[in-house]
Amino acid sequence: MIEVDGVSRWFGDVVAVSDVSFSVGPGVTALLGPNGAGKSTLLRMLCGLTPPDRGTIRILGADPRTDLGVRGHISIVPQQEAMFEALDAFSFVRLNAVLHGIATPDDVARSALAVVELDPDDTRKVTSYSKGMKQRVKVAQALVNDPQVLMLDEPLTGLDPRQRRHMIDLFGRLGAEGRCVLVSSHVLDEVERFGSRVLVIAQGRLAATGDYRAIRDLMDDRPHRIRVRTDKPREIAASLLLHAGVLGTTIEPAKAGRPPAVVIDTTDAPTFRRAIAATAHSVDAQLWEVSPLDDDLESVFRYLVQP
Amino acid sequence: MTNAHPDTRPGPEARPQFEVRRPAAWITFTSLYALLVRSAATRGRLAAVGALSGLSIFTAVIAHASSPDDPFQAGVDFASANLVTLLPVAVLVFGAGTLGDLIDDGSLVYVWLKPVPTHLPVLAAWAATVTIVLPLVGLPVILSTAILDGDSGLLAGTALAVLVGALAYSALAVTAGIRFRRALPWGLMYILLWEGFAAGAGSTATRLAIRSYLRSILSQLADHPLHLADFTLASGILVPLAAGAAALLYATRRLAKTDIA
Numbered sequence A: 001m002i003e004v005d006g007v008s009r010w011f012g013d014v015v016a017v018s019d020v021s022f023s024v025g026p027g028v029t030a031l032l033g034p035n036g037a038g039k040s041t042l043l044r045m046l047c048g049l050t051p052p053d054r055g056t057i058r059i060l061g062a063d064p065r066t067d068l069g070v071r072g073h074i075s076i077v078p079q080q081e082a083m084f085e086a087l088d089a090f091s092f093v094r095l096n097a098v099l100h101g102i103a104t105p106d107d108v109a110r111s112a113l114a115v116v117e118l119d120p121d122d123t124r125k126v127t128s129y130s131k132g133m134k135q136r137v138k139v140a141q142a143l144v145n146d147p148q149v150l151m152l153d154e155p156l157t158g159l160d161p162r163q164r165r166h167m168i169d170l171f172g173r174l175g176a177e178g179r180c181v182l183v184s185s186h187v188l189d190e191v192e193r194f195g196s197r198v199l200v201i202a203q204g205r206l207a208a209t210g211d212y213r214a215i216r217d218l219m220d221d222r223p224h225r226i227r228v229r230t231d232k233p234r235e236i237a238a239s240l241l242l243h244a245g246v247l248g249t250t251i252e253p254a255k256a257g258r259p260p261a262v263v264i265d266t267t268d269a270p271t272f273r274r275a276i277a278a279t280a281h282s283v284d285a286q287l288w289e290v291s292p293l294d295d296d297l298e299s300v301f302r303y304l305v306q307p
Numbered sequence B: 001m002t003n004a005h006p007d008t009r010p011g012p013e014a015r016p017q018f019e020v021r022r023p024a025a026w027i028t029f030t031s032l033y034a035l036l037v038r039s040a041a042t043r044g045r046l047a048a049v050g051a052l053s054g055l056s057i058f059t060a061v062i063a064h065a066s067s068p069d070d071p072f073q074a075g076v077d078f079a080s081a082n083l084v085t086l087l088p089v090a091v092l093v094f095g096a097g098t099l100g101d102l103i104d105d106g107s108l109v110y111v112w113l114k115p116v117p118t119h120l121p122v123l124a125a126w127a128a129t130v131t132i133v134l135p136l137v138g139l140p141v142i143l144s145t146a147i148l149d150g151d152s153g154l155l156a157g158t159a160l161a162v163l164v165g166a167l168a169y170s171a172l173a174v175t176a177g178i179r180f181r182r183a184l185p186w187g188l189m190y191i192l193l194w195e196g197f198a199a200g201a202g203s204t205a206t207r208l209a210i211r212s213y214l215r216s217i218l219s220q221l222a223d224h225p226l227h228l229a230d231f232t233l234a235s236g237i238l239v240p241l242a243a244g245a246a247a248l249l250y251a252t253r254r255l256a257k258t259d260i261a
Helices: A039-047 A089-099 A105-115 A131-143 A161-176 A188-194 A212-221 A233-240 A269-282 A297-305 B025-040 B043-065 B071-084 B086-105 B119-148 B152-179 B183-195 B210-222 B233-257
Strands: A002-011 A014-024 A027-032 A054-059 A074-077 A149-153 A180-185 A197-202 A205-211 A224-230 A246-252 A261-266 A287-292
Touching (some): A002 A039, A014 A039, A027 A039, A027 A161, A027 A188, A039 A054, A039 A074, A039 A180, A074 A131, A089 A105, A089 A131, A105 A131, A131 A149, A224 A233, A224 A269, A233 A246, A233 A269, B025 B119, B043 B086, B043 B119, B071 B119, B071 B210, B086 B183, B086 B210, B119 B152, B152 B210, B152 B233
Parallel strands (some): A027 A180, A027 A197, A074 A149, A149 A180
Antiparallel strands (some): A197 A205, A224 A287
């Protein structure tokens, strides 16, 4: 349903998306990447909102930038909060239905608002809504045309836990009905809850594709970097080098009132954590801090895009 | 986890797999028109431009009370001044914001990603601007002229020039809102530097300024000569409208190529 072939996009000297190719079929697919990775630019290109500088994009076999007809079958939940300030939620969603040529916009707008658990009779303007409520209005407007391809840019932002669960269930249902649902996120845990396939984008490049579980495994299997603050960094470093799985150590001298530290690169973080206390005891050293330096998604992305 | 690689691509013979669904043009137009009237006519803009219009009327009352030697001449001068300053500035304030605001805050995505031809939002923005400006500025300009002198030719010239000016300037303002990220200062520069200064330099430059044609309409119908305003009535009407139409055509093409944030 989505075909992307060799797509690049740059803004001046900044390459936002670089030579990305993939195809996406029905079901929920997550577009995962850190902030600034190029997810929003890619989603905008997929909707035709921004033309690619190079490469081709086909949605349902058509170019979304130039083919008016295909736009009736695409919806996006954009990241920005701005909606039409003068309208209440019902009027806003209804207008979207009208512009899609829906014959019964009132009924469709009411249904869409009901799906996201908002009151269609609420006369407050959307500008007075909370961030989470605005997010739900944006999802509602995206449902009015019963889209075959639905793209959501960080759709869970601002939602409370119950609404997050509700939305995740909704996206899952839409995917199960045969729609192509592409959800961008920079939070791995969110993607995990979608139970979805994953496109990993980092520094504008498609770093990997696959199941979210593979990324979770990668977080555990890749080399880890851990800082140990101690009064005897050289002794600790020398002793740790004898352990299997420790790739190297670096001494950080005391600085700005902070005690010295050893930074350890290891491929076996669990074994290291078990060994560090015994090692310190064996050299009669005090441990003040043992902290991972790269136990976040950003470091996974960096690892993925390393040459 | 697998390395990214392209999957099967559709060949050149691939055809769209969807049924084309498009709303009726007039429904789209009226919906966008209603939206853009509401979103462009903010309280701040209405208050600011309304105050300027009120000031115009107030000034006319003061001038009338001071018993000018030639009320007709005062009326012509007053109408001419309003046509070249108040009208274009007011149109710019509203027109540049109709679609320009939606582009700036990104909400245009809700219009753009619909099966709607690009010329419809442009035309709706133009119509919305005209709708706001005519009662808010056009009527006060005519009223303030009438306060100074009730000559039918003068009033007819003022009314027709206001109408043509509103139609033409609105098209330019909507276009500026689409073309420039900061349309207001660009538009003010055009009004003040080109229309207000350069166009007065000579007969060639004056052909490239809307104000010259509006003043020509006033001059022709009021039967009163004005400096650098000697076009025929037909030219006075048709040239600004043609310029406005060209601007709207450009705006449509520009909007179709715009990056929607």
